[in-house]
Amino acid sequence: MKIKVTKENCTGCKLCQQICTIEHYGEVNPKKAAIRVTGEFPEPGVFTPKLCVQCGACARACPFDAIERREDKVYVINPETCTNCGVCVEACPFDVMFVHADAPTPIKCDMCLKCTEVCNTGALTVVD
Amino acid sequence: MIVYLRSGGKLRDVLRPDIDDYTRKVEVDDGLSIEQILAVLQIAPAMVAFAFADGTVRKLDYVPTDGETITLQSPVAGG
Amino acid sequence: MDGFGGTILRINLETGDVKRTPTPPDFAREWMGARGFVAKTLYDEVPRDADPLGPDNLFIMAPGVMTGSFAPCGSKIGFGCISPATNGHADSNMGGMLGAEVKYAGYDMVVFERISPEPVYLYIDDDTVEIRPAKDYWGMGSLDLEKRMKEDLGEDFQIATIGPAGENGVVFSCITHDFGRQAGRCGVGAVMGSKKVKAIAVRGTKSLSVHDVAAMTKSTYDIIQRTKPHPLMDPWQKYGTALFVGWANEHGCFPTRNFQTTFHDKWPEISGEKLAEEILITHKACFGCWMNCGKYSVAKIPGKPDTYVEGPEYETIALCGGNCAMEDIHHVAYANWLCDNLGLDTMSSGNTIGFAMELYEKGIITKDDLEGHELRWGNIDDFEHVIKMIADRRGIGEVLSYGTKGAAERLGQGTIDIASQSKGMEFSGYDTRWYSAQLLSYCTSDIGAHHNRSWAITADIQIGQDTPKGKAPVVIYLQHIRPLFDTWCCCRLFWGELDITPEEHVDTIQYLTGWDVTMDECMQVSEKIWNLNRAHYLERNGGPGRQFDVAPARHLEEEVPDGPAKGHTVGRENFEYMLDDYYYNRGWDKQGNPTREVLEILGIGYAADNLEKAGLLGEPFEDGVPKVRGEKLKPKAM
Numbered sequence A: 001m002k003i004k005v006t007k008e009n010c011t012g013c014k015l016c017q018q019i020c021t022i023e024h025y026g027e028v029n030p031k032k033a034a035i036r037v038t039g040e041f042p043e044p045g046v047f048t049p050k051l052c053v054q055c056g057a058c059a060r061a062c063p064f065d066a067i068e069r070r071e072d073k074v075y076v077i078n079p080e081t082c083t084n085c086g087v088c089v090e091a092c093p094f095d096v097m098f099v100h101a102d103a104p105t106p107i108k109c110d111m112c113l114k115c116t117e118v119c120n121t122g123a124l125t126v127v128d
Numbered sequence B: 001m002i003v004y005l006r007s008g009g010k011l012r013d014v015l016r017p018d019i020d021d022y023t024r025k026v027e028v029d030d031g032l033s034i035e036q037i038l039a040v041l042q043i044a045p046a047m048v049a050f051a052f053a054d055g056t057v058r059k060l061d062y063v064p065t066d067g068e069t070i071t072l073q074s075p076v077a078g079g
Numbered sequence C: 001m002d003g004f005g006g007t008i009l010r011i012n013l014e015t016g017d018v019k020r021t022p023t024p025p026d027f028a029r030e031w032m033g034a035r036g037f038v039a040k041t042l043y044d045e046v047p048r049d050a051d052p053l054g055p056d057n058l059f060i061m062a063p064g065v066m067t068g069s070f071a072p073c074g075s076k077i078g079f080g081c082i083s084p085a086t087n088g089h090a091d092s093n094m095g096g097m098l099g100a101e102v103k104y105a106g107y108d109m110v111v112f113e114r115i116s117p118e119p120v121y122l123y124i125d126d127d128t129v130e131i132r133p134a135k136d137y138w139g140m141g142s143l144d145l146e147k148r149m150k151e152d153l154g155e156d157f158q159i160a161t162i163g164p165a166g167e168n169g170v171v172f173s174c175i176t177h178d179f180g181r182q183a184g185r186c187g188v189g190a191v192m193g194s195k196k197v198k199a200i201a202v203r204g205t206k207s208l209s210v211h212d213v214a215a216m217t218k219s220t221y222d223i224i225q226r227t228k229p230h231p232l233m234d235p236w237q238k239y240g241t242a243l244f245v246g247w248a249n250e251h252g253c254f255p256t257r258n259f260q261t262t263f264h265d266k267w268p269e270i271s272g273e274k275l276a277e278e279i280l281i282t283h284k285a286c287f288g289c290w291m292n293c294g295k296y297s298v299a300k301i302p303g304k305p306d307t308y309v310e311g312p313e314y315e316t317i318a319l320c321g322g323n324c325a326m327e328d329i330h331h332v333a334y335a336n337w338l339c340d341n342l343g344l345d346t347m348s349s350g351n352t353i354g355f356a357m358e359l360y361e362k363g364i365i366t367k368d369d370l371e372g373h374e375l376r377w378g379n380i381d382d383f384e385h386v387i388k389m390i391a392d393r394r395g396i397g398e399v400l401s402y403g404t405k406g407a408a409e410r411l412g413q414g415t416i417d418i419a420s421q422s423k424g425m426e427f428s429g430y431d432t433r434w435y436s437a438q439l440l441s442y443c444t445s446d447i448g449a450h451h452n453r454s455w456a457i458t459a460d461i462q463i464g465q466d467t468p469k470g471k472a473p474v475v476i477y478l479q480h481i482r483p484l485f486d487t488w489c490c491c492r493l494f495w496g497e498l499d500i501t502p503e504e505h506v507d508t509i510q511y512l513t514g515w516d517v518t519m520d521e522c523m524q525v526s527e528k529i530w531n532l533n534r535a536h537y538l539e540r541n542g543g544p545g546r547q548f549d550v551a552p553a554r555h556l557e558e559e560v561p562d563g564p565a566k567g568h569t570v571g572r573e574n575f576e577y578m579l580d581d582y583y584y585n586r587g588w589d590k591q592g593n594p595t596r597e598v599l600e601i602l603g604i605g606y607a608a609d610n611l612e613k614a615g616l617l618g619e620p621f622e623d624g625v626p627k628v629r630g631e632k633l634k635p636k637a638m
Helices: A016-025 A055-062 A086-091 A114-118 B009-015 B036-041 C024-033 C037-045 C096-107 C142-153 C164-168 C188-194 C213-227 C231-250 C272-278 C314-324 C329-342 C344-361 C380-392 C395-401 C403-411 C436-444 C457-463 C470-487 C493-497 C503-511 C518-540 C553-557 C570-588 C596-601 C607-611
Strands: A003-005 A037-040 A046-051 A066-068 A076-078 A124-127 B001-008 B022-027 B050-053 B056-057 B067-074 C007-012 C018-022 C059-063 C077-082 C089-094 C107-113 C119-126 C128-133 C156-160 C176-177 C182-184 C198-202 C280-284 C292-299 C307-310
Touching: A003 A046, A016 A037, A016 C213, A037 A086, A037 C553, A046 C280, A055 A066, A055 A086, A076 C231, A114 A124, A114 C213, B001 B009, B009 C493, B050 C231, B067 C231, B067 C503, C007 C128, C018 C128, C024 C037, C024 C518, C037 C059, C037 C077, C037 C089, C037 C107, C037 C470, C037 C503, C037 C518, C059 C096, C059 C188, C077 C096, C077 C182, C077 C188, C077 C280, C089 C176, C089 C188, C089 C518, C096 C119, C096 C156, C096 C198, C107 C119, C142 C176, C142 C198, C142 C329, C164 C380, C176 C188, C182 C553, C188 C198, C188 C470, C213 C503, C231 C272, C231 C280, C231 C292, C231 C314, C272 C280, C272 C292, C272 C329, C292 C329, C307 C329, C314 C344, C314 C457, C329 C344, C329 C380, C344 C380, C344 C403, C380 C395, C395 C403, C436 C457, C436 C470, C457 C470, C470 C503, C470 C518, C470 C570, C503 C518, C518 C596, C518 C607, C553 C570, C596 C607
Parallel strands: B001 B067, C007 C107, C119 C198
Antiparallel strands: A003 A124, A037 A046, A066 A076, B001 B022, B050 B056, B050 B067, C007 C018, C059 C077, C059 C107, C077 C089, C089 C182, C119 C128, C156 C176, C156 C198, C176 C182, C280 C292, C292 C307
C-alpha cells in the first residue's frame, strides 16, 4: 500500500497537515505534520504535497539504528533510541524528514493514511 | 420519466428531499425541461442559478433523460 | 485559554514599543474575536473626532475564535479601523493562511497605534516581534512584494501587504495575502498605509491550545465525510463564485455600465464557464477548506505580460467586468491583477471606474483630465491608465481616489445621483432595482454597502420582488448571522452551501474553548456588535441615523431601461416603508437611533449613556421594543 500524490489536484488547504499532527500528537499545529504542502506562486501557481516515500535512506544513515523497517515496509523512528541528532534529516533525498523544536524526534510519515481520508480533491489517495 | 433532483442550502428546503437528505424523486411527463419540471413542483425558476448534470453546467432549458440526476444550485452571494 | 493564542500585542509605531498583555478571558468570551474585538476596541479607544488617516486612528489585526482550529475552514482573520471611506467602524475579513499563522504564533489581536516616522513592516516569529525597516519595500506592488518577502524570509512565513494605493491613502485600498486573498473593503489598506506599515510577516510554530481535541476532531472529520458527496461540492470545487454571472444577468441584477442597466449582453464572454475554459490554472483553497472555491488563473493579452492572479471572483466579474462593460475574461482577470498588485479593492475599483466611464461618456470628465487618454466602456487599456492614476492619486485620480461618493461631492453637477454607494462605500455586484430587500441591506449596512453583511436576493425572490412588506425582519436576521462568521472567523460558505448548521459550528466552539455557549448567545453577540457599531457611527457623524441610511437616486428612482428587470425600480415610498419597518424591528426609533431599551437588553447600556450625552439616543417605544429582532425567512418556492 502506498500514498499516491497527484499534485495537480492539490489546492493547498492543509487539512492533511492538520489531521496528521492531531493523529500523532493530539495537537493542532500543521508545522508538526509529516506531510507538507508547498506552493509555487505567483508562477506557475501550483501546489505540491510532499511526504516520505519510504525509501529507507534515513534508516541507512542513522548512526544509532533508531529507524526501523516495519513488516509493511514502512520506516518508523524509535523514540527510545533516537537521539535527535539530525543525520537522517540531512540524508533524506526528498526533504521529507521534518523537524520541530517541540518534537523529540524528527517527523516522518508512518503511513497512518489519515491524510488520505480528509483530502477531498484526490491529491492524496491510497494505492496498492 | 423519473428524474432525481438534488440540492443543498436554501434550495434544499424548497425542494423537499424525499429519497435522502438532498434528493427528491419526481415523476413527470417525458420531454419536460428543467424549468418546466420546476413549474410542476411550484419552484420559482429564479431560485435556481444553474443545473449540473453529468459534471456539466446546464441551462434550465435542458431536457433530462429518464433516470437522470440533476443537481440544482441556488444563486448565492459571490466573493 | 483554550481556542485562543493568549496574547494581545500593542505596537506604538512612533516609539517602536511593543507591549504584550494576556488576552483577558472575559473579553474573549464576550466578543469572540475579529469583528467583535475590533468593534469593542475601536469604540473604547478611538477619539470620536479622530482623522481616519491620522495618528489617533487604530489599525487592528485580529483572528477569531475558530481561526487556526480544526474547524470547517477556520481560516479567517479580521482587520479593523475607522474607515476613511465612511468615517465609521470598519472591519474587513480575509481568508488564506495568515489567520492560522497568527494564532499559532500566540496572538489574538495586534493593535497598531500612532504613525511610524519611516516605512516599516511587522515581523512576528512566535515570541519575536519586531518593527523592521521597509524602505526598500515601499512603492512595490502587493503581489510583487509578497513574492519578494517569501524569498527574503522563507516560505514558512505568511505575508500580507499593501500596494502603492494604500501607501497613498486611496480610500478603497485593500490588504492582500496569499497571492490573491484580500481584506478588500472599507479602505483598511489606506489606514495601514497611513501608519506607514507596508507589510505583516508572521510565522507561528506553536500548537493551539484546545479544550477537547478528540471531540473537535471527530466533529469536523464527520462533517468532512458527510459533505464530500454533497451535491453542491462538485460545482463549487470546479467553478467557485464565478458561476453566478449567468444567473445574475438572466435575473436582472448584474451591474452593467455603472449600474445604468442590469443585463450585459456580452456576459458569456466573462462568465465562470469562460474562466474555467480559458484562464484557469489551479483550484486554490483557504486554510482548512475542502471546497476550494478559489480559482487561480493567468491572463494572456497580446502586448501585455502574462499576469497570474487568484480570481476573478463573481464580484470582480460583476464590477470590473459588467460594470465597466468588459467583454473578455482575460481583460477582467488582468483588471483583477491590476487591482490586487496596486492594492485596491476590486469591488470599489470596478464600481468607481464604471462611474468615471459614465462621467467620461457624459463629458464631465474629459481627455484633458485623463492625461490625454480616453476612458471608454470595455477598454482595458483605458481601465489600466485610470486605475494607475487613482493609485497614484494624480489628476482626476486624486478625485476618484475618494470613491464614488467622495468623487461626486468634489465634482458636483448632480453626479451623486449616479454614485452607487451608501455611507461612502460602493455597492457590491448586485443591482437592486428589482431586489428591494437587497437595497435595504446595502443602505442599512453598518460599514457601508456590502453584501457580506446581508445578501437578501433569494429573500426578495421568495417573499416577492415587488413588495416592500416582510423584508426588513429578514434583512435584520441576515445582518446578524452573516457577520457572525466574521466574528467566529470561519467561512460562511459551509453554512450557506454545504448544509453545515450554525449549531454544528457552535459545537465546534464548545469543543475548542470549553465555553458553555449556544447559538442564541452567538446571535445576541452579533446583534450587540451591530448596535455598538451603530452607536459609534452616530457619535462620530452626528444624527439622526436616518439621514445616513440613504439609497442612491439611480437605485431608487431610475427604472431599469432594458433586460429582464426592465421597468423596475424600488421607489422612494417603498424604501421609506422598509426603513420604518427596519427601525421598528431593530428597536430603534423612527429617526434610526437606537433606544436605551435595546442597548440595555444587549448589555451595552454604556452606549446608551454616550448617545444620550450626545443628544442622539432614540425615543423610547411605548409598548417596548420587539422581543425578537430579526426573523429567519421561512422557505417558500413560489
